[in-house]
Structures are given as structure tokens and as C-alpha cells.
Amino acid sequence: MSHKRGRALAGVVAACLLLSSCGGGGGGGGGGGQAGSNAPPFPTASEDQLPAGTRIDVSAKNLFQMGAGDSWQYTVLNAGGNAITTATRRVISGPDSSGRVSITDDDGGPSTTTYVVSADGLLDESPLGSDAPASAASIVGALFEYATPLYPVGAERRHVRSGPWGADLDGDGIGESFRLEITQVFLGFETARLSSFLTLNDVAHFRNVITLTLRPTTPGYTDYTLIGTEETWFAPGLGLVKALRSIADSEGVTVDPLHTLLFSSGFVAGVNWNVQVPPPPVLDGTFVDVPLVHNALVYDSVRNKYYASVPGSVVGNGNSIATIDPVTAQVTYSAPVGSEPNALALAADASVLYVGIDGSGDVAKLALPSMAEQGRVKLISDMFFGQSRAETIAVSPADPTVAAVSMAWSGVSPRHAGVALLRNLVMQPNRTQVHTGSNLITFDATGSTLYGQNTETTEFGLRRIQVLADGLVEDLVVPATTGFGTRGLAFVGNRVVTGRALYDAPALTAAGLISRAGDCTAQRSGSLLLCFGAQDFNTGQAHLLIADPDTFVIKGSLLYALSEPITASRRLVEGPAGQVAIGYALSGPGSVSKVRLFSSAQLLTPPTPPAVAWPVTSSSTADGQALDVGITHNALVYDSMRNLYYASVPGSVIGSGNSIATIDPATGQVTHSAPVGSEPNALAIAADASVLYVGIDGSGDVAKLALPSMAELGRVKLVTDPFFGQSHAETIAVSPADATVAAVSMAWSGSSPRHAGVALLRDLVMQPKRTQRHTGSNLITFDAAGATLYGQNNESTEFGLRRIQVLADGLVQDLVVTAAPGSGRALSFAGNRVVSGRSLYDTQALTVAGAISGASDCWAQRSGTQLLCLSDFSAPGRVLVASSATFVIGASLVYATSEQDTSRRLVQGPADQVAVSYTSIFSTPKIRLFSSAQLP
Numbered sequence: 049m050s051h052k053r054g055r056a057l058a059g060v061v062a063a064c065l066l067l068s069s070c071g072g073g074g075g076g077g078g079g080g081g082q083a084g085s086n087a088p089p090f091p092t093a094s095e096d097q098l099p100a101g102t103r104i105d106v107s108a109k110n111l112f113q114m115g116a117g118d119s120w121q122y123t124v125l126n127a128g129g130n131a132i133t134t135a136t137r138r139v140i141s142g143p144d145s146s147g148r149v150s151i152t153d154d155d156g157g158p159s160t161t162t163y164v165v166s167a168d169g170l171l172d173e174s175p176l177g178s179d180a181p182a183s184a185a186s187i188v189g190a191l192f193e194y195a196t197p198l199y200p201v202g203a204e205r206r207h208v209r210s211g212p213w214g215a216d217l218d219g220d221g222i223g224e225s226f227r228l229e230i231t232q233v234f235l236g237f238e239t240a241r242l243s244s245f246l247t248l249n250d251v252a253h254f255r256n257v258i259t260l261t262l263r264p265t266t267p268g269y270t271d272y273t274l275i276g277t278e279e280t281w282f283a284p285g286l287g288l289v290k291a292l293r294s295i296a297d298s299e300g301v302t303v304d305p306l307h308t309l310l311f312s313s314g315f316v317a318g319v320n321w322n323v324q325v326p327p328p329p330v331l332d333g334t335f336v337d338v339p340l341v342h343n344a345l346v347y348d349s350v351r352n353k354y355y356a357s358v359p360g361s362v363v364g365n366g367n368s369i370a371t372i373d374p375v376t377a378q379v380t381y382s383a384p385v386g387s388e389p390n391a392l393a394l395a396a397d398a399s400v401l402y403v404g405i406d407g408s409g410d411v412a413k414l415a416l417p418s419m420a421e422q423g424r425v426k427l428i429s430d431m432f433f434g435q436s437r438a439e440t441i442a443v444s445p446a447d448p449t450v451a452a453v454s455m456a457w458s459g460v461s462p463r464h465a466g467v468a469l470l471r472n473l474v475m476q477p478n479r480t481q482v483h484t485g486s487n488l489i490t491f492d493a494t495g496s497t498l499y500g501q502n503t504e505t506t507e508f509g510l511r512r513i514q515v516l517a518d519g520l521v522e523d524l525v526v527p528a529t530t531g532f533g534t535r536g537l538a539f540v541g542n543r544v545v546t547g548r549a550l551y552d553a554p555a556l557t558a559a560g561l562i563s564r565a566g567d568c569t570a571q572r573s574g575s576l577l578l579c580f581g582a583q584d585f586n587t588g589q590a591h592l593l594i595a596d597p598d599t600f601v602i603k604g605s606l607l608y609a610l611s612e613p614i615t616a617s618r619r620l621v622e623g624p625a626g627q628v629a630i631g632y633a634l635s636g637p638g639s640v641s642k643v644r645l646f647s648s649a650q651l652l653t654p655p656t657p658p659a660v661a662w663p664v665t666s667s668s669t670a671d672g673q674a675l676d677v678g679i680t681h682n683a684l685v686y687d688s689m690r691n692l693y694y695a696s697v698p699g700s701v702i703g704s705g706n707s708i709a710t711i712d713p714a715t716g717q718v719t720h721s722a723p724v725g726s727e728p729n730a731l732a733i734a735a736d737a738s739v740l741y742v743g744i745d746g747s748g749d750v751a752k753l754a755l756p757s758m759a760e761l762g763r764v765k766l767v768t769d770p771f772f773g774q775s776h777a778e779t780i781a782v783s784p785a786d787a788t789v790a791a792v793s794m795a796w797s798g799s800s801p802r803h804a805g806v807a808l809l810r811d812l813v814m815q816p817k818r819t820q821r822h823t824g825s826n827l828i829t830f831d832a833a834g835a836t837l838y839g840q841n842n843e844s845t846e847f848g849l850r851r852i853q854v855l856a857d858g859l860v861q862d863l864v865v866t867a868a869p870g871s872g873r874a875l876s877f878a879g880n881r882v883v884s885g886r887s888l889y890d891t892q893a894l895t896v897a898g899a900i901s902g903a904s905d906c907w908a909q910r911s912g913t914q915l916l917c918l919s920d921f922s923a924p925g926r927v928l929v930a931s932s933a934t935f936v937i938g939a940s941l942v943y944a945t946s947e948q949d950t951s952r953r954l955v956q957g958p959a960d961q962v963a964v965s966y967t968s969i970f971s972t973p974k975i976r977l978f979s980s981a982q983l984p
Contacts, residue, residue: 476519576595688737
């Protein structure tokens with residue numbers, strides 16, 4: 049209950065009696081009152097009625113947030129719902145060590161309330177305010193405005209106080225008496241919608257009534273009563289978000305008209321709120337920013353310390369190694385170690401620290417923890433490029449006296465000066481080549497192999513380097529899925545992790561990648577990866593991903609910064625259990641160098657991701673009904689044997705990514721398979737629905753899954769090119785005559801043209817004869833017998849429609865014709881005709897047979913000769929039912945009143961239903977299940 053209302057009542061009642069304006073002549077009285085001269089004074093009494101039943105613990109909800117500096121602004125609405133003014137509540141002092149905190153409230157005039165906050169609730173020591181007479185204040189005493197734990201829902205808490213008021217208000221020389229009654233009912237937890245996008249949950253709703261009666265002693269005066277009513281809503285972590293208030297007197301006069309306070313903005317618990325903008329997210333942990341200008345950062349798990357190299361530009365402490373305490377964030381500095389220390393590498397046993405000294409081109413070796421120098425070695429120098437420096441250093445996990453150094457020249461592009469091996473600080477004669485090589489380096493678990501990554505040219509080669517007694521010999525290079533911004537290279541569980549991609553060692557075949565991640569590193573203990581989330585260009589927010597290196601599934605996403613510059617040069621270093629450090633090195637004018645120590649319980653025990661719940665909404669058009677399933681997916685097929693849709697779910701979906709979703713056509717409900725591999729995409733189902741082929745883009749495989757169990761029957765790796773790298777399946781087609789035969793149109797990522805040829809799989813064995821790459825068949829479909837494959841080029845203006853013979857040992861292309869330009873998303877076979885986009889071609893010579901007017905893409909009906917087409921991109925969106933023989937449109941059905949997405953695809957479902965799949969990055973992903981009696 050708001051004791052601000054009690055103060056208002058006391059003031060109004062007293063003023064009323066002082067002005068002699070509230071009675072006379074035998075008027076009625078409140079509170080059961082009688083004529084003042086004839087009724088006895090209210091006795092001195094105190095009554096508390098506390099409800100029975102189990103009380104409700106809300107200690108974890110923080111409903112009554114009142115911290116130093118907190119403030120709340122409200123829009124005040126009249127009874128008609130119109131805004132009339134604003135009101136403010138503000139913490140002006142406290143909380144102190146005793147829990148005392150004072151809040152001002154200017155609704156109806158300024159007032160201040162001081163509470164004592166404890167586990168028992170909000171205790172108001174002066175419910176009638178500081179102006180009430182001492183007698184009344186003493187009798188009323190302290191009351192809990194809100195008591196915790198809360199009393200049971202619907203139960204009434206009641207307090208009555210009465211006795212001498214302690215002042216003569218009617219001027220007859222005799223003091224008046226009073227009666228105060230306060231009731232409160234907890235009405236339960238609700239949702240509170242504060243704006244079109246901000247809805248708060250677990251909001252506690254209360255009803256409060258305060259009744260104050262003063263009984264005069266002058267003959268002819270009657271009792272005067274004021275009744276204040278209020279309903280309040282308190283949100284977790286925010287406090288009062290809504291109040292409905294009014295005051296009326298015993299004669300029916302409105303003293304304070306009914307009005308509503310609705311929270312609009314504020315600064316609460318360190319967070320700025322505004323209901324007109326999305327509320328700020330809450331970090332998934334705590335952090336301390338250490339304002340340390342530095343170049344590189346490592347962690348010593350033996351001594352629980354971070355070490356950072358400090359450049360010479362730092363006045364007083366430059367050219368040193370800083371030691372950071374992970375608990376206190378305190379920084380100490382070593383003696384100077386040389387000119388411009390930069391790259392750091394720590395031995396596995398934490399006995400020594402290797403430091404690249406850029407100013408002199410040395411590598412120094414420091415004993416730990418003393419930082420005493422044990423020696424140094426000069427790196428190579430060139431007559432033209434000058435002295436090299438250490439770009440990165442790696443220490444052998446098997447021998448702290450062995451280190452590898454990736455060298456670089458300053459002011460040169462490419463800067464790479466080769467990789468050298470140091471044994472006891474002696475550079476061995478065999479070094480890797482200069483110019484294009486390994487800017488990043490890491491040893492395997494035994495120290496017998498070094499892996500390197502080129503991050504400065506588009507070659508992006510991932511290298512395997514043998515560690516010999518007299519140096520290093522590079523023996524394998526493969527193109528990696530990485531980029532110029534990659535700063536992380538690690539060896540984890542017999543895999544090399546470069547940026548977000550994982551490669552199986554020693555062959556360096558693609559294993560998979562972590563979706564929407566930046567650099568990844570292995571947990572020191574445990575079996576998970578810690579990765580930077582891809583930087584968000586819209587919000588600037590920064591996340592840390594926790595991922596499984598075996599399934600590539602993201603287990604959690606932790607928000608560690610509300611804002612992070614997109615250009616920030618950041619590096620991730622795992623610290624003690626439950627903590628990571630993010631090092632921001634100087635990266636140019638305006639950049640700020642610091643170390644953020646981010647701690648979270650979820651780093652100790654990764655959260656179990658909640659089961660993903662895809663929204664299902666229904667709607668209708670003039671021609672049918674629709675269910676929109678808001679699922680993030682890549683591809684969609686229909687299983688007519690089991691009446692189910694299957695969709696490939698990308699790894700970006702936390703907890704359920706890298707799976708195959710099964711969708712019920714009737715309800716839109718979704719279930720997920722176990723992980724099937726990194727980034728499942730293209731799908732193709734066998735004609736007998738016995739197996740499902742899945743393109744696994746992250747590893748460049750095609751997996752074959754048994755239906756309905758989704759158990760893997762095997763997989764095959766697609767082609768790899770020494771320049772373009774690993775290909776992936778762009779489209780897959782299964783022979784209608786043999787479920788063990790499939791064709792795969794392959795593509796390279798990041799290349800144009802992307803086409804890598806079409807391969808034939810027999811029992812998951814790739815046959816030797818493949819079609820040409822560069823310009824070919826991005827879309828493929830078999831004829832009815834499985835003897836011929838047809839393909840369509842949809843990435844260049846050649847627009848070739850191709851006929852390809854299916855042989856025992858592969859595929860041979862024997863005819864190409866120029867097809868009509870189209871959207872390039874549909875290719876199927878119907879009634880001895882090839883359907884490409886909206887056009888149909890006779891199979892014998894691929895001559896044009898006709899086209900469906902007003903269509904963008906058409907697909908052959910599962911059985912029969914009809915076509916199901918999507919209309920062109922003028923609103924509304926329509927499904928056209930047309931004949932593949934006559935090209936006549938038999939039905940034009942509106943499935944969407946507006947349609948802007950040009951990347952939609954249509955899949956025929958059960959009788960009377962089609963599914964429209966939306967996967968564009970420019971629209972909200974979903975599947976629309978459209979049903980109409982006019983569909984086949």
C-alpha cells in the first residue's frame with residue numbers, strides 16, 4: 049500500500065477540520081461515525097490481522113528495487129486514458145548499512161518516504177508523515193508497506209490503529225481522535241505490457257485501501273473520513289511500473305481524481321530504461337575493465353596470473369611485462385625487458401615466457417615468476433626489408449626449450465618472413481619460405497608437427513610443417529575457411545582450429561565450423577570451444593559462444609559487452625575457471641586498449657540450452673488457411689510416406705542447430721533430430737522415402753540418413769581444390785529408380801562462378817566421371833527412369849539447360865541449350881518435359897514447349913501432370929495450378945496478401961497443401977503451410 053496516500057489523507061483531513069469546512073448540522077460521518085459531540089472518542093487501540101497460509105518467497109525477484117541513484121519517470125493518465133502530466137520517483141539517499149533508503153514522489157505534490165529495507169519487506173517508520181502529531185505517529189508506529197515473503201494470493205492483510213490525534217483541530221480546546229485502517233491484498237503475478245514491444249513478466253499486483261477518520265469534539269461537527277484506494281504493479285528488478293490511484297471523502301467528494309501512473313523511463317540498477325526503445329539486455333556475467341595499454345596477452349594457470357606486453361609509449365611502465373591479478377584486477381609491472389615487447393608465448397609448464405622484442409628484432413626468454421632474462425636471439429635480417437620481428441610465437445608442449453617463431457617485416461606487404469625453429473634460443477637452419485606462409489602458428493599435442501595459417505593474402509593457406517632436429521619443413525597446404533581478421537589458431541583433440549573452422553589432423557580435411565563465430569579457442573579443461581560471436585553491425589553487442597567441437601552445436605551464447613567497436617582488435621584468452629579475458633590491443637587512431645575480465649557461472653557449468661520453441665501462427669486468405677512456422681532453416685522436403693516435412697537447421701540455432709527438423713503438416717509442431725554434422729543444407733529424399741540425403745556444408749560431406757530414425761548410414765567427402773578449397777553440395781537429386789544412386793551439384797564458397805561440377809554417387813562412392821566446373825548445373829533433376837540427369841545454370845548469363853547421361857562410372861554431359869532467364873530456383877521433371885523456372889522443355893532436344901503465364905517458378909506435381917507454380921513478385925502472393933501439357937492455369941490461389949521475398953521455394957505437401965519456404969537473410973525465416981481445397 050502506498051503510505052504516500054496516508055500522508056495525503058492525514059493532511060487533507062486535518063486541514064478540513066481546521067477550516068471548519070467538513071461538517072456541521074448533523075451531516076453523516078465515515079467509519080461508522082456519529083455526530084462528534086455525541087460520540088465517544090476513538091479508543092487507543094492496535095489491531096493486526098495477518099492472513100494464514102503459505103507465504104510466497106520473492107527474494108529472487110527483487111520486486112522492490114531501490115538502489116542508490118535509481119529514478120523512475122511515469123506518464124500520468126486521467127480516467128479517460130489521456131496523458132495529463134508526468135510524475136517522478138527518485139532515491140535521494142541510501143541504502144545505508146541498516147537498509148535505510150529515502151524516496152521522493154511528486155505525484156499530487158512532493159513527498160519523501162524513508163524505508164528500512166530487509167528480508168521482511170519495506171518498513172515505513174512514519175506512515176502518516178513527519179507533520180502528524182507525535183501522539184498519532186506513536187500510536188500508528190511503523191508498518192510494512194509491503195511485507196515479504198508475500199501473503200497468499202487473495203488473502204487480506206489488515207491493520208487498524210486508533211486513539212488521540214494529539215492536536216485540537218476544531219478549536220474547542222479538546223484534542224480530536226482518529227482511526228486508521230489499512231488493507232492490502234496480493235492479487236497474483238501478471239504480465240504488464242508497457243509498450244508495443246515491451247512486456248514484463250512476473251509482475252506482482254496489489255490492491256491497497258487506506259481509510260483515515262478524524263472525530264471532532266465540537267458539538268455539531270461530524271466525523272470526517274477520506275478513503276484512498278490504489279492498485280500497484282511491481283516488476284522484477286525494476287520496481288513500481290504502474291499505479292492506479294484515487295482519494296474520495298465520506299461525502300462523496302473526489303479529493304484526488306482517479307489517475308494512472310505508467311512507467312515510461314528511468315535509470316534503475318545501473319540500466320537506462322525507456323519503454324519507447326527496446327530495453328537494454330543484461331550481461332550474462334560480471335566484468336572488470338583493466339585500462340591497460342598492451343600488445344599481447346597470455347594466462348599462467350600455474351600461478352593464476354595474466355601477463356601482457358606493454359609498449360614503450362606507456363609513460364613510466366613502458367617496455368615491460370604487466371602482471372594482472374584475475375581476482376582483484378590489480379596490475380604490477382616488471383623491469384624493462386627491451387624495446388617494444390609484443391608477441392608472447394608461455395611454456396606448457398609455465399617455467400618460461402617467450403617475448404618478441406619488436407624494436408630490436410629479438411626473442412627474449414624470461415624465467416617465471418621472476419621475469420629474469422635467460423637469454424635472447426636475433427631474428428633474421430634482409431638487405432632490402434631490414435630486420436624482422438616476431439609476429440607470433442609458439443612453444444613446444446613437449447619441451448619448453450623449443451619454440452617456433454613466425455617472423456614478419458614491418459611496412460611490407462606481404463610481411464611474412466618465414467617461420468624459424470629455436471632450440472635453446474639457437475635458430476635452426478631450416479626455415480619455411482618467405483612472402484606467403486604462416487602468420488599464425490601452433491604445435492600439435494606432441495610437438496612433432498607445427499601448423500600455420502596465412503592471414504594476410506587471399507591464399508589463406510592452412511599449413512602442416514614437420515618439426516625436425518635442424519628446423520622446419522612444410523609438407524602440406526590446403527585452402528582454409530578463414531579471413532584477414534583471423535587471430536586464433538589452436539590444436540584441440542587431434543583437430544586444428546583456425547578462426548571458427550576445424551580441420552582433422554594430420555590430413556587437414558574439413559571437419560566443420562562454428563556458425564556465426566569469430567575466433568575460437570579450446571577450453572583448457574573440458575571438451576568445449578570458446579568462441580567470439582560474429583560482431584553485430586546493428587547493435588554492437590558482443591557475445592561469447594560455447595560450442596561442442598564434435599557436433600559443432602552452440603551450447604550457449606553469453607553477452608559480455610553491450611557495445612564493442614566493430615573495428616576492435618580483440619583476442620580471447622581463457623583465464624581461471626569461470627573467467628575469460630578479452631584483450632583489446634591498440635589498432636589505430638581512436639582505438640582504446642584495455643583488458644576485460646569477464647566472469648560467468650555459465651563458463652564453469654555451460655547451460656543446458658532450452659528446447660527451442662518455434663512460433664506457429666495461423667491466418668487465412670480468401671482461398672485457404674495458413675500456418676506460419678517461424679523456423680530458421682536452409683532447405684525443405686516432404687515425406688509423402690509418413691506425411692512429414694523435413695527441414696535442415698543451421699548451426700546458428702542454439703541447442704538445436706545442425707539437426708534435421710521434422711514438421712507436422714497439420715499442426716506445424718516441430719521436433720529435432722540429433723546433430724547430423726556441421727551446417728546441414730541441401731536435402732533430397734528417395735522416391736521410396738527410405739533415406740534422406742543431406743549436404744553437410746561445414747565439412748563438405750553428403751550424409752545419408754535412414755528414415756524415419758535419422759540414423760546415419762554413411763557419408764562421402766566432396767571434391768577439394770588446392771586453390772578453392774573444400775566444395776559443398778549446392779543441390780542433390782536422388783534417382784527415382786534406385787535409392788542408392790544420387791547426383792550432387794557441388795559448389796565452392798566465396799568464389800564466382802561457384803560451380804564445382806556434378807558428381808554421381810553410387811552407394812556413397814563418388815564415380816570418376818564428373819561434369820565440368822565453372823559453368824554448369826547448379827540445379828539438377830533426374831528423369832522418370834533415372835537414366836538421364838538434367839541441369840540448369842543459374843549463376844551466369846549463359847543460363848544453360850543441360851542434358852547429362854547417367855553411366856555406370858559417372859556422368860557425361862551431351863547437350864546444352866540456352867534457357868529462358870528466370871529466378872533460378874526451380875528445376876523438375878513432369879510428363880516427359882523439363883520444368884525450369886516457369887518454362888517447359890521437351891526432353892528429346894530440350895526445345896521450348898511453353899511457359900506458365902504470370903509465374904516465377906514451377907514445380908512438378910508429385911504424381912500426375914499438373915504444375916504448382918509461385919506467381920511473379922507482384923502482390924498478393926499466389927499459387928498457380930497449371931497443366932504441364934496445355935499450360936492452362938486451372939486455379940490461382942492467394943496464399944499471402946503481400947509477398948516481398950524473392951527467394952521463396954515451394955514444396956508440395958499432403959493433399960490440399962503446399963509449403964512455401966523462406967530462407968533469405970533479408971526476411972524473417974519461416975515456412976508457410978498453405979491449405980486449400982483447390983490444391984491437388
